[in-house]
Amino acid sequence: MADPILSIRDLHKSFGALKATDGVSIDLYPGEIHALIGPNGAGKSTLIHQICGTLRQNSGKISLVGRDISHLPVAERARLGLGRTFQISSLAGEFSALRNVMLAVQAGQGSSFRFFKPVMQDASLRDEAMAKLERVGLGGRADVPASELSHGEKRQLEIAIALALNVKAFLLDEPMAGMGPEGSKVLTGFLHSLRQEAPILLVEHDMDAVFALADRISVLVYGRVIASGTVAEIRNDPAVRQAYLGDHA
């Protein structure tokens, strides 16, 4: 197998006596969708925060394309190609959807210190941003302020923003949350094609989507990865069934 794009090695994080992340190791390989599932309180959010840099791990190592990013600030990790989407917050709620994506294109070009040229007249930003919006099916909503988009549309916008960055690995935080069954289906199809651009670490509650999309699944319980494997392996793992899927079955 090729080298992993994103590699998490023996990550530990405690809050007092609570071990929120307890020796987690996960690899994300080119072209794959690796789903991270686990019951509430399993430590998924804490893990995401450490990967993208909003929380610092106690020990362990995170590398992106072979480079150690464990101690870099959030923005630096993003510049190196970590594309994270968010569950609820918008990039800039007052700005139109188009301007949100334009800001991401601008960030991708690495040039925010230009003071005089109006962005709205900057075709290199506009055209690319529009293309990304159209790709996620938001072309018709380009001029709507991000805060006025529907919940599902906000998820689409998040992905358009991620597309506009030079992403090496996607970190998608519950992209299906708040989507109706129809939207979920469309997005599932879209994520399927997205993996061609960069591998996806997918944190998701929607089990149908996870089983339909994931190449591999890691199950997180009480801060530990209790199982990792293909969809079939996870479905049949007795420990997983008991800890997690048992609730659903």
Added chain:
Amino acid sequence: MKRETIINLVLAALLLAVPFIAQAMGQTFTITLATRIAILALAATGLNIALGLGGLVSFGHAAFFGVGGYVAGILSAHAFSGEPMVLGFEGTRQMLIVWLVAITAAGLLGLLIGVISLRTSGVYFIMITLAFAQMVYYFAISWPAYGGEDGLSIAVRNQFPGVNSMRPLNFFLICYGVLIVGLVLSALIKASRFGAALQAVRQNEVRVASIGISPMPIRLTAFVISAMLTAVAGALFADLNRFVSPSMLSWHMSGELIVLIILGGTGRLMGPVAGAALYVILEYLLGGLTERWQFFLGLILLGTVLFARGGVIGLLAGKVRHG
């Protein structure tokens, strides 16, 4: 043309027309009022870059305003006395040089204050910027070389090439010109890539970092630009009054600038102009009736915050729509 653009142009034209009419009618005092409006508007335009675009509620911009004023006063005092300053520099009475020195001094001070203050946010940022400004204030009071508590007079207003700056209308036009330059700069910045990043940092800092734009350098740059513009206004203010005193550095001044912006419309291009005009006119009209005119200002401010968040510009032009 957008409605706000029309209102902006009308406001700019009004401010320019009033002194000419006053000149024709021999009302010199009205020209001084208009000059005061232009200068305060420029100071608030500077603050508006940090406060309106960046959401940085600086309660210490009097420091930059006052530093601009003291630069004008000190340079002119040395030019008069012929006493050399540091490095044998003999001071100057040229506004252009005064402005350049004011911009540099305020920029450096802004960098220092910004680097430390911007580590905090919210109430802490307000308090720490206030604390820095008060430090500068007490320094000015206790430094006897330039008047200390009594302030420093400017015997003759500083000069502008080719213009007799002592004539009120001429001096107004200089101030108005600088204000327009400040407004154009501010409009350009707002529409630029930097402005987009700055406004996004205000709306969602964490999210902006996650697309790879570090918030701190963006904020710091905005804070420094903001300080520089406000300092030029300070230099003009000293020239208008031909006097500079520690009161220019006091927290009242910082508060006044914030009030101007809120009255006019936070983050709106001409908000500071509308706010300054309203403030100076109220000060003049109500101040003539009662010494406690600020009581009424307080009521108006309360009304603005409760019922007209967008200030004067917001009332006239409606809500902000970003493109």
